[in-house]
Structures are given as C-alpha cells and as structure tokens.
Amino acid sequence: MAQALVRFLAAQYLEDDGVEERLIAGCFGIFGHGNVAGLGQALLESELTDPSLLPYVLGRNEQAMVHSAVAYARMKNRRQAWAVTTSIGPGATNMITGAALATINRLPVLLLPADSFATRAASPLLQELEQPGSGDVSVNDAFRPVSKYFDRIWRPEQLPSALLNAMRVLTDPVETGAVTLCLPQDVQAEAHDWPDELFERRVWHLRRPAPESARIEAAAKIIAAAERPVIVAGGGVIYSGATEALAEFCAATGIPAGQTQAGKGSLVFDHPQSLGAIGATGTTAANALVRDADVVIGIGTRYSDFTTASRTAFANPDVRFVNLNVAPLDAIKHAGLDVIGDARESLLALTSRLSGYRVPEAYASSVTDLAAAWEETVSAAYDAGPGEGGRFHQSAVIGLVNELSAPRDVLVCAAGSMPGELHKLWRTRDPKGYHVEYGYSCMGYEIPGGIGVRMACPDRDVFVMIGDGSYLMMPGELVTAVQENLKLIVILVQNHGFASIGALSESVGSQRFGTRYRQRTASGRLDGDLLGVDLAANAASLGVPVIKATDRDELINAIRTAQRSSSSTVIHVETDPLLGAPDSDSWWDVPVSEVSALDSTAAAYDVYQKEKGNQRPYLRPTQ
Numbered sequence: 001m002a003q004a005l006v007r008f009l010a011a012q013y014l015e016d017d018g019v020e021e022r023l024i025a026g027c028f029g030i031f032g033h034g035n036v037a038g039l040g041q042a043l044l045e046s047e048l049t050d051p052s053l054l055p056y057v058l059g060r061n062e063q064a065m066v067h068s069a070v071a072y073a074r075m076k077n078r079r080q081a082w083a084v085t086t087s088i089g090p091g092a093t094n095m096i097t098g099a100a101l102a103t104i105n106r107l108p109v110l111l112l113p114a115d116s117f118a119t120r121a122a123s124p125l126l127q128e129l130e131q132p133g134s135g136d137v138s139v140n141d142a143f144r145p146v147s148k149y150f151d152r153i154w155r156p157e158q159l160p161s162a163l164l165n166a167m168r169v170l171t172d173p174v175e176t177g178a179v180t181l182c183l184p185q186d187v188q189a190e191a192h193d194w195p196d197e198l199f200e201r202r203v204w205h206l207r208r209p210a211p212e213s214a215r216i217e218a219a220a221k222i223i224a225a226a227e228r229p230v231i232v233a234g235g236g237v238i239y240s241g242a243t244e245a246l247a248e249f250c251a252a253t254g255i256p257a258g259q260t261q262a263g264k265g266s267l268v269f270d271h272p273q274s275l276g277a278i279g280a281t282g283t284t285a286a287n288a289l290v291r292d293a294d295v296v297i298g299i300g301t302r303y304s305d306f307t308t309a310s311r312t313a314f315a316n317p318d319v320r321f322v323n324l325n326v327a328p329l330d331a332i333k334h335a336g337l338d339v340i341g342d343a344r345e346s347l348l349a350l351t352s353r354l355s356g357y358r359v360p361e362a363y364a365s366s367v368t369d370l371a372a373a374w375e376e377t378v379s380a381a382y383d384a385g386p387g388e389g390g391r392f393h394q395s396a397v398i399g400l401v402n403e404l405s406a407p408r409d410v411l412v413c414a415a416g417s418m419p420g421e422l423h424k425l426w427r428t429r430d431p432k433g434y435h436v437e438y439g440y441s442c443m444g445y446e447i448p449g450g451i452g453v454r455m456a457c458p459d460r461d462v463f464v465m466i467g468d469g470s471y472l473m474m475p476g477e478l479v480t481a482v483q484e485n486l487k488l489i490v491i492l493v494q495n496h497g498f499a500s501i502g503a504l505s506e507s508v509g510s511q512r513f514g515t516r517y518r519q520r521t522a523s524g525r526l527d528g529d530l531l532g533v534d535l536a537a538n539a540a541s542l543g544v545p546v547i548k549a550t551d552r553d554e555l556i557n558a559i560r561t562a563q564r565s566s567s568s569t570v571i572h573v574e575t576d577p578l579l580g581a582p583d584s585d586s587w588w589d590v591p592v593s594e595v596s597a598l599d600s601t602a603a604a605y606d607v608y609q610k611e612k613g614n615q616r617p618y619l620r621p622t623q
C-alpha cells in the first residue's frame with residue numbers, strides 16, 4: 001500500500017494558465033515504528049529507482065518539517081506541496097501545530113502520520129493511546145479539527161478515494177490547508193491489486209472562477225460612487241498571481257492599497273498607490289486613510305484582527321465593504337458585497353468596468369502626501385542609533401538588512417516583535433520578497449520556514465530574522481540546512497527574552513511579568529542577571545558559521561560576508577528590547593482584568609475600556 005501511495009504521489013501534476021508542474025514536490029520525514037517499514041521501504045525503493053521521483057528529506061522535528069513544507073508551498077503560490085511522513089504517537093502529534101498553521105494560512109500540505117494496527121493484533125503498542133470508552137480513537141484524531149481533509153486508510157481498498165480527495169483539497173484555492181491521511185502501520189505493508197489507471201499521470205487544474213458579471217456591476221457602482229475608497233490587499237492577491245492586475249487597477253483608478261501581513265508584496269513599496277502595512281501593525285498612511293474610508297475593497301483577505309485593528313480601523317459610520325474573494329467565508333465578512341471569484345479575474349473585470357473612474361483629486365494628493373510622510377518615518381527608523389549599552393535598535397537592524405539585501409531576496413519571520421516592525425518598515429520590492437507567517441505567528445517557524453523558501457527558490461538569498469525566544473524553540477533545523485546544502489542568512493536577534501510580549505504585558509498592566517530571560521533569585525522571582533547562555537556558540541555547534549556583530553559596520557560586513565558565502569551563516573546581534581518601531585495609532589484587542597489588586601492593571605483597564613468603545617460590528621448590509 002505504501003508503495004502504491006508513493007507511486008501515485010509521484011504521478012500528480014497541477015496545471016495553471018496552461019503551465020504544468022509536479023504537484024507533490026517530495027516528502028519530508030522522520031522514521032520510527034509506524035513508517036520505517038511501510039512508507040520507509042516504499043520511499044527507499046522509489047529513491048533507488050529514480051531519486052527525482054519523490055525526493056526524501058530527513059528533518060529534525062515533525063512540526064518543523066510541516067513549517068518547511070508550508071513555506072515551500074507559499075513560495076510556489078500553492079502550486080506545489082510536500083508530503084510529510086511520521087512514526088506513530090509523538091512523531092505524529094508533533095505535526096498538529098504545523099497542521100493548524102497550514103490550515104489557518106490556507107497553504108497545502110499532505111500529512112501522513114502513521115497509526116496503530118488496523119487489526120489491533122498487538123495492542124496496546126508502544127505510543128498507542130488507549131481510550132476506555134472507544135476502540136477506534138487514536139492520537140491522530142486530534143488532527144481532525146486542524147485538517148481540511150482527514151481520512152484513515154483502514155483497508156487498502158480505501159486508498160484511491162482517499163488519494164483523490166486529498167488531491168482535490170490540496171489543489172482547491174478555497175479549501176486548501178492540511179490534508180491528513182492516517183496510515184495504520186500494518187495496512188501500509190499490505191499487498192493489494194489496484195487498477196493500473198490509478199497510477200497514470202494525472203493533471204489537476206487550478207480553479208480560477210470568474211466572478212458573476214452582475215456582481216462586478218454592483219461592485220463597480222458602489223466604488224464609482226465612493227469618494228474615499230481604500231483597498232485591503234491580502235495574501236490571496238499574491239497566490240492568485242494578481243499583483244500586476246492590482247498595480248494596474250490602483251494606477252488606473254488612483255485607489256490606494258494597504259496590505260496585510262500575507263498581502264505585503266502585492267504592491268511594491270514605492271508604487272504610487274501603495275500605503276504599506278494596514279491595521280494594528282500598519283503605517284500612519286494606511287491607518288489614516290482607512291479610518292475615513294467610505295468604501296473598503298477587501299481583496300484576497302480574511303480580515304484578521306491585526307488587519308482590522310480588532311474592528312476599530314474602519315471608523316467612518318457609513319463605511320461599506322466590497323470583498324473580492326475566491327472563498328465565500330471571507331467574501332461575506334463585514335456584511336460586504338461578496339464578489340466571489342479568483343482575485344486576478346475579478347480585478348481584471350473590475351478594472352475594465354471602472355474604466356474612466358478616478359478618485360477625487362484632493363483625495364489622490366492626500367494619498368501621495370501620507371505615503372511620503374510614512375517613507376520619511378521609515379528612513380528615520382532605519383537610521384536609529386543604538387540604545388542602552390550600545391545595543392542595536394531593532395529598526396536599524398531591519399533597515400540594514402533591507403538595504404543590503406537584493407530586491408528578489410526573501411525575508412522570513414513569524415513571531416515576536418519583528419513581524420510587526422517588519423510589516424511597518426520592510427520595503428518590499430518583489431511580490432515574493434516578504435514572507436512573514438502571521439496567520440499562526442508560530443515561534444520556531446523561522447528557520448524551517450527559511451529552509452522551505454530556499455528549497456522553493458534556490459536563486460534567491462533568504463534572510464531569516466529570528467528572536468532569541470523563537471530560536472530556542474526550533475534551532476535544530478539548522479542541521480537540516482547543513483545536510484541539504486541550503487544557504488540561509490540567519491539574523492539572530494538576542495534581547496534576552498520577549499520584547500513583544502514584554503511590551504504587550506506592560507500595556508495590559510502586567511509589568512512585563514515572565515517575559516525576561518533572567519536568573520531566578522532568592523526573591524523567588526526571575527529578576528537576577530542575564531542568563532549565561534551563548535546562542536552564537538549553540539548555532540556554531542550545529543555546523544553553521546556564526547558572526548557576532550556589535551555595531552553598524554560589523555553588521556554590514558557580516559551581511560556581505562554571508563552574501564558571498566555559498567552556505568549558511570548565522571549573524572548574532574544584541575538589541576535593546578525596550579526600543580520599538582514608530583507608532584501608527586492603532587489598537588489590538590487583548591482583554592484586561594476588570595478587577596485587580598494592581599494599580600498597573602486598573603490603569604490599563606481604563607484605557608482598555610476606552611479603546612473597546614471604538615470597536616464596531618460592521619453589520620450594515622452592502623447593497
């Protein structure tokens with residue numbers, strides 16, 4: 001059965017705009033009982049026949065392998081995915097966080113967790129969960145809520161329908177996410193005669209549904225009557241390959257566009273209508289314009305709370321929404337006019353229907369002025385001097401990396417204080433140049449994510465910006481980068497704890513409690529010295545050369561050295577955790593205790609209540 005599975009996966013293709021590509025790029029894995037025999041044997045047989053059929057990559061942590069797979073799929077605009085095979089029990093459940101990340105970010109990945117015997121011949125197995133009230137539950141059932149398709153192959157006869165459904169979901173722009181096929185270890189090793197046709201070359205088509213013309217007509221009427229329209233461009237713009245269509249739409253109409261984390265890159269930073277980041281981590285330009293917008297045009301966005309500033313960003317009482325989205329789930333959000341279809345097709349239709357429309361002149365010039373003012377803010381942040389003890393200002397590190405990287409290079413990040421700062425400050429010059437995982441914002445994504453990006457685009461340098469907290473979650477994948485001869489430039493930002501959650505904690509009155517990496521003292525608290533931990537030595541021990549940079553010139557030299565190298569480099573910098581990026585007058589809803597014995601909490605609660613008062617439900621129908 002495992003041999004059949006491998007053969008099938010190697011024969012799947014995806015066609016988009018007439019171009020065909022292999023759908024399943026390869027298989028990540030860590031072997032143990034449950035996959036060492038069945039799938040392991042099948043992958044070995046396949047590699048010995050032809051290593052390009054289904055390349056096998058050994059990772060270090062199952063969650064990390066899913067991150068790599070997901071990052072690869074994102075770089076490929078969801079045209080390709082990886083399979084990930086694990087042993088039973090902990091190997092399998094280690095993937096659950098990765099599965100959630102894939103599904104939340106709508107990125108395809110095929111998960112193949114091993115499962116205990118279908119026959120139950122030797123139960124309970126090592127690592128098998130026994131449920132007193134149910135005989136057919138395994139730990140793998142925990143994948144159900146985080147998977148877009150879930151199946152368990154109890155019998156070899158079930159394989160064809162499971163595989164066809166798995167491919168259907170992986171290639172569906174609306175449904176895609178984690179697809180989980182649980183493989184009981186005995187069934188993997190069983191023989192069965194399937195029809196030959198199952199293994200024939202199979203080409204899946206990437207759906208690009210055209211919007212209904214009446215819907216385009218209705219959207220155009222609303223937009224044509226708008227005086228202050230703004231676009232919210234999400235990841236769907238990039239996945240659909242609609243970046244040029246968006247640039248033309250904005251240029252033709254003068255409508256400005258703010259970008260979500262996944263949508264950053266949908267317009268290059270210096271496009272005349274580009275407002276940069278929008279929302280809680282947005283720019284002053286985008287946030288000022290959406291505040292008064294009368295029509296918000298959401299394109300390929302799922303309107304997360306960071307994008308909407310927890311439903312406070314759109315403050316015009318008459319605001320209406322027009323949502324272009326392939327997913328009905330997103331298209332109806334904020335009671336918007338739902339234009340359901342592919343982002344590129346919808347934008348092209350709207351551009352042609354709105355020909356001749358331009359935003360009012362005064363509005364167009366306020367767009368230009370606000371965008372220019374923000375660019376000055378960015379330049380100043382890039383030039384920020386060091387903080388206490390000569391430690392870097394994080395904005396200056398971001399600035400140097402941006403200025404020294406090539407336009408097509410890729411920036412990878414996921415959690416901590418950097419995603420917000422990067423969203424605001426990073427000057428994106430290529431649609432695929434900005435890769436911040438902010439659907440799940442999962443600490444530890446950065447290094448394995450960088451691996452996936454580099455595997456997908458070996459012709460681009462990949463800059464992984466990672467905090468010390470995130471680094472400690474998943475440093476082991478540096479070993480996988482060494483093994484696979486993958487070049488990463490890792491900027492390891494040491495600030496001895498959580499700058500991000502520290503600042504958040506302070507804002508909610510919790511006094512940065514538990515966010516510093518400090519020695520526990522006789523007081524019983526974490527208020528002692530910095531820890532005697534050397535993350536640079538840790539990275540070096542994993543086989544990656546490390547450069548410590550303590551000032552601007554050293555950092556410039558370090559980046560240049562890393563760029564010249566053909567293998568990975570870790571650049572270690574110390575930053576001041578108390579220095580943040582420029583503010584943009586926005587809010588994020590994180591509830592504060594209503595009652596408390598702490599003055600700091602009580603003060604934060606007063607502020608919270610005031611902000612909470614600005615939150616709106618956006619329920620007014622758009623017709």
Ligand SMILES: Cc1ncc(C[n+]2csc(CCOP(=O)(O)OP(=O)(O)O)c2C)c(N)n1
Pocket residue numbers: 415416417418440441442443444466467468469470471495497498499500501577
């Ligand atoms: C797996 C996971 N656990 C917890 C969190 C919550 N969280 C978000 S940022 C952060 C701290 C990140 O620290 P670090 O990487 O050092 O970045 P810094 O905040 O210092 O910039 C935490 C704990 C998360 N996003 N992901």
Ligand SMILES: [Mg+2]
Pocket residue numbers: 416467468469493494495496497498499
């Ligand atoms: Mg930190």
